[in-house]
Amino acid sequence: MAAFLIVACLLFAWSVTAERLARWSVTAPLAFALAGAFLNSGEAPWVQENLSQHGFQRGVEVVLALLLFLDACESTEYHRLKTTAGEWRLLGIALPLTIGTATLMGAALFPDTGWWLLLVTALVVMPIDLAPISTLLADERVPLRVRAALNVEGGLNDGLISPLFVFAVAHVTAAGNSGVGALVWRVVRESVTAVLVGALLGAGAAWLVRRALAAQWATPESLRLATLAVPFLVYTAAVLAHGNGFVAAFVSGVCYAPAARALGHANLSLVHHVGQVLAFAVWFVLGGLTIDQFADGIGLAELGYALLALTVVRFLPVMLSLTATVLTVPERAAVGWFGSRGVTSIVFATLAAGQLPPEEADFVVTLMCATVLLSVLLHGLSVRPIALAFARGAAGSRAVSRGTKGPSGA
Numbered sequence: 001m002a003a004f005l006i007v008a009c010l011l012f013a014w015s016v017t018a019e020r021l022a023r024w025s026v027t028a029p030l031a032f033a034l035a036g037a038f039l040n041s042g043e044a045p046w047v048q049e050n051l052s053q054h055g056f057q058r059g060v061e062v063v064l065a066l067l068l069f070l071d072a073c074e075s076t077e078y079h080r081l082k083t084t085a086g087e088w089r090l091l092g093i094a095l096p097l098t099i100g101t102a103t104l105m106g107a108a109l110f111p112d113t114g115w116w117l118l119l120v121t122a123l124v125v126m127p128i129d130l131a132p133i134s135t136l137l138a139d140e141r142v143p144l145r146v147r148a149a150l151n152v153e154g155g156l157n158d159g160l161i162s163p164l165f166v167f168a169v170a171h172v173t174a175a176g177n178s179g180v181g182a183l184v185w186r187v188v189r190e191s192v193t194a195v196l197v198g199a200l201l202g203a204g205a206a207w208l209v210r211r212a213l214a215a216q217w218a219t220p221e222s223l224r225l226a227t228l229a230v231p232f233l234v235y236t237a238a239v240l241a242h243g244n245g246f247v248a249a250f251v252s253g254v255c256y257a258p259a260a261r262a263l264g265h266a267n268l269s270l271v272h273h274v275g276q277v278l279a280f281a282v283w284f285v286l287g288g289l290t291i292d293q294f295a296d297g298i299g300l301a302e303l304g305y306a307l308l309a310l311t312v313v314r315f316l317p318v319m320l321s322l323t324a325t326v327l328t329v330p331e332r333a334a335v336g337w338f339g340s341r342g343v344t345s346i347v348f349a350t351l352a353a354g355q356l357p358p359e360e361a362d363f364v365v366t367l368m369c370a371t372v373l374l375s376v377l378l379h380g381l382s383v384r385p386i387a388l389a390f391a392r393g394a395a396g397s398r399a400v401s402r403g404t405k406g407p408s409g410a
Contacts, residue, residue, distance in 0.1 A: 007281050010035050014280070022135070027380045028276075029132050029283045029342060033373065036287020057354045060285070062235060063278040064158070064347040065249035069231035070271050071155030072253025073260050086145075086325040087152035090318065090335070095157055097317035098126050105308055109301045113363065116171045120356075121364050123165045124349050125309050125371040127158045129342030131279060132376045136338065136383050141391040145327055146334050158344040159250030163191045165348055166244060173355050193243030198251030201234045205252070206259035213263065220263050224270040227263075230256055231271070282343050285350075290369045293362070298370060306370035310378060314339040330393065334386060340379040341372045 014021075014031055021031060102122035106113065130137060130150060137147050167187040174183065209226055212218040218226070231249045238248030260267050318336035327335070349368035353361040 006035075006039060007284055010284070011277060011280060027132055027134070027376065028280060030376050030380055032280045032283035033287040033290070033376065036284035037291050038287070040288035040291045057351060060282060060347045060350050061245060062232065063275075063282055064344060065235035065245050066231045066271065066275045066278060067343060068155075068159055068246055068250040069234070069253040069256075070268065070275050072159065072250050073257045073268055073271075074151065074155060086322045086327055086332075086335075087149045087156075089321040089325065090149060090153045091156055091160065093321035094317040095126075095153075095160070097320070098313055099123060099161075101313045101317065102126050102309055105313060106305065109305050110363075114172070116168055117356075117360050117363065120165070120168045120172060120352055121367050123161055123168060124345055124352060124364055124368050125306075125341060126313075127161050127341070127344045127348070128154050128314075128339045129158070129344045130154045130338075130340060131283075131342040132340040132379045133338055133383050136387070139383070139387045141387040141394075142334070143331055143390060146331050146338075149322075149327070149335050150338055156250075159247060162244060162246040162250075163187050165352075166190065169352055169355055172360060173357075190242065190244045191247055193241050194238050194245070194247035195251050197238045197241055197243055198234055198248035199255055201237060201248075202230065202252030202255030205230045205233075206256045209259050210262060220267060223263060224267055227256070227260060227267055228270050228274060279343050282346050286346050286369065286372060289346075289365060290373060293366045293369050298366075302366055302370050305367055306374045309371050310339065310341070310375055330390070334390075337382070337386070338379060341375040345372050 010032060014028060018028070021027075099119075099122050102125065103115070103118045106118035106121055107115070110118070128150070136142055137151055139147075164187075167183055170183050170186065205226070209218075209223055212226075213220065213223060230252060234252040235245040235249050238245045315333075315336040318339070319332055322332040322335065325332075345368050349365050352364045355361075356364065
């Protein structure tokens, strides 16, 4: 109960100081991670975390399932754009390149580590999560194309990576006892089951919600509760059917999105707020993990891996994949830079830690902590300066446009 009390107090404190802290570029992920680190430090920490507990793992799984559902619903909201912002290139070209490059980078920095464990680590640290830069998505100074590309990529990449993550972890834990064919069949079976469950329940829920509204059995306000129930229902049903709960939650969000859009943006507000609160708890967990992992300091190889994963390994594949798109060079650079990491990486690392042997689990969690914390700092602090740079660029373009029109109209 102490953990719930502490998180509730932190949530209240953040709510009444959020605007003031935002002026100092202190984001919610950073604030909760720092609180988790402080309250988990010392010989008698206030809150003790055990990644191997089944209940703890199920809890973080549910958080990610809820966020995947929300991301899938919200990633369809950029219909105002006349053309694609390159998001499908990010998913189809940049994402595989970043995973492959991160694996090769891990082999160079940690030559005694197995390839499959390096792949698991890459799948943990490379999916982007926009929580550390959430203010960017609402900042009108940043071009809509940039925000659209990031939001769609962030909403879809973790759902796409999930089956491969399950396969890679299973291969490490199998240790030669199961053939690759058996592992592939398991992942395919779980994924197909998840897609069927997610599509059936997501589309069915969307149909029932619209029918209930048309028949005046419910109001848009009351249907927000129905929307909140969908990801929990779908995830639980998929797990009971031996499917991948993450994939099911993501697919259900895609199927439910038209109904959510028809009901209005406020229909997703309750899901968003609940997801935000649960995500704060995950960031609190990250702070505690960091204290445990870096009690004796951090090695140069680990720090170098985190820094390269956030910069070169992300930036170059994105710039390459977005070549010859409608995005300008500054816009492509912004998409490449804002590959922030967050809840998805924390949850994947937690799941890996619960299944891998202790030494391998420690390797994955250490690199995740280093990468995510560095992302919170670097990306969180860079949102405002880059938004201002885009605003100055837009103002300069308008000034040049007026200057060129003046003489011809005189």
